[in-house]
Each structure stands twice: as C-alpha cells, then as structure tokens.
Amino acid sequence: QVQLVQSGAEVKKPGASVKVSCKASGYTFTSYYMHWVRQAPGQGLEWMGIINPSGGSTNYAQKFQGRVTMTRDTSASTVYMELSSLRSEDTAMYYCARYTAARGYDYWGQGTLVTVSS
Amino acid sequence: DIQMTQSPSTLSASVGDRVTITCRASQSISIWLAWYQQKPGKAPKLLIYKASSLESGVPSRFSGSGSGTEFTLTISSLQPDDFATYYCQQYNSYPWTFGQGTKVEIK
Numbered sequence: 001q002v003q004l005v006q007s008g009a010e011v012k013k014p015g016a017s018v019k020v021s022c023k024a025s026g027y028t029f030t031s032y033y034m035h036w037v038r039q040a041p042g043q044g045l046e047w048m049g050i051i052n053p054s055g056g057s058t059n060y061a062q063k064f065q066g067r068v069t070m071t072r073d074t075s076a077s078t079v080y081m082e083l084s085s086l087r088s089e090d091t092a093m094y095y096c097a098r099y100t101a102a103r104g105y106d107y108w109g110q111g112t113l114v115t116v117s118s
Numbered sequence: 119d120i121q122m123t124q125s126p127s128t129l130s131a132s133v134g135d136r137v138t139i140t141c142r143a144s145q146s147i148s149i150w151l152a153w154y155q156q157k158p159g160k161a162p163k164l165l166i167y168k169a170s171s172l173e174s175g176v177p178s179r180f181s182g183s184g185s186g187t188e189f190t191l192t193i194s195s196l197q198p199d200d201f202a203t204y205y206c207q208q209y210n211s212y213p214w215t216f217g218q219g220t221k222v223e224i225k
Contacts, residue, residue, distance in 0.1 A: 035214075044205065044216055044217070044218045044219045045154075045156075045162065045205055045207070045216040045219075046216070047207075047213055047214045047215060047216065050212075059212055061212075061213040062119075062213065095161055095162075097161075099209075102167065102168060103152075103164070103167040103168070103171075103173070104152035104154075104164050104167045104207065104209060105152070105154070105162070105164055106164050106173070108161035108162060108163075109161065110161060111161055
C-alpha cells in the first residue's frame with residue numbers, strides 16, 4: 001500500500017534551517033510528483049512547492065523563493081524539503097503530498113511539526 | 119496568483135442536513151478544482167477532483183459541481199463523521215492555492 005512517512009518533529013531557533021524528509025513506499029517513486037504543503041497552528045493550508053522525483057525539477061511558491069530547497073534521493077525513494085532563515089511565522093505542520101495527474105493529492109504524509117522559537 | 123474564496127467560513131448544521139459550501143476563484147480555473155476534508159490533528163483527505171469526480175472510497179453523499187470560477191461541494195445528508203474542515207484547491211496554474219477553509223460544526 002502507498003505510504004508517505006515523514007521525519008520527526010523539530011525545534012529550531014530563529015535564523016536556523018530545517019530539513020524535513022518524506023519517504024515513499026508502495027509505488028514507483030519516480031512516477032508521481034510530490035508537493036509540500038504547510039499549515040500554521042489553527043490556520044489554513046499553504047502550498048509551498050513541487051518536485052518531480054524523476055528529473056529533480058522544482059517549482060516553488062514565490063513566497064518561499066530563496067529560502068526553500070526541495071530535493072530527492074531516488075535510491076532511497078525520499079524527497080526532502082529544506083527551509084532556511086527560519087522565523088517564528090514558519091512554525092507549522094509541514095506535509096508532503098503525492099500528486100496524481102488530474103486528481104490532486106491522493107496520499108499525504110503524517111506531517112512534521114516544525115517549531116521555531118528562541 | 120489565483121485567489122480562492124470559500125463561503126461560509128463556519129457552518130452549523132445537524133445530522134441529516136443538506137450542506138453546501140461555495141468556492142470562488144479570482145479567475146477561470148476550468149475544472150481544475152479539488153475538495154479536501156481535514157479533521158483535527160490529521161492530514162487532509164481528497165474527496166473530489168476535477169470539480170465533480172468522486173475520489174474512490176468517498177461516500178456518495180459528497181458531490182461537487184461547477185466550472186470556471188464558481189464551485190460547490192454538497193453533502194446530501196450530513197453524517198456524524200462529516201464534522202470537519204473543508205478546503206478547496208485550484209490546480210490550474212502555479213502557485214496552487216487553497217481556500218481559507220469551511221468548518222462544519224454540530225448545531
């Protein structure tokens with residue numbers, strides 16, 4: 001069965017970076033784009049960007065340009081999202097989500113809570 | 119960026135009620151709209167894609183309609199498991215954007 005398993009919760013200080021992983025299993029890793037979506041406490045969903053696990057190409061939301069880097073390791077069936085220059089407003093649950101063509105996000109990771117606090 | 123506006127923000131309803139949530143796009147997105155249900159502490163769950171296609175395993179009381187800029191999600195007979203927050207999302211063009219959410223509460 002398809003599973004997306006994310007890395008554990010992180011606590012970071014302002015100005016630091018965080019790297020969240022999302023390990024995929026149960027399907028052909030390179031056949032589906034992966035997106036990252038975040039959700040601040042009590043708030044709505046915010047799209048961060050997309051990575052093509054096959055070629056590694058990315059597309060980031062303008063809001064995160066220059067601070068976010070999405071990468072993948074095909075040998076480990078894992079995608080990564082690194083966010084730098086963290087500030088308190090980056091405190092959120094970060095989700096990876098598999099995109100199936102024309103359908104939307106059919107599978108989600110369990111979420112990784114990133115807390116930014118001095 | 120395409121803005122997605124949901125209404126209402128909060129909806130109070132009883133079990134058995136027919137419930138309708140509206141999502142408006144700031145420009146045409148054709149049929150590239152999905153609806154998600156999210157419960158507290160859980161990841162969102164896909165309900166509807168391409169505006170009106172029901173995701174596999176989702177009860178038939180959920181339905182979606184619309185195209186262009188106006189879309190609706192309808193729950194024909196609200197069940198206890200349906201009390202949650204619902205989000206629309208456009209995937210017509212980057213950046214993909216979500217509505218602000220509609221919380222369906224018990225009346």
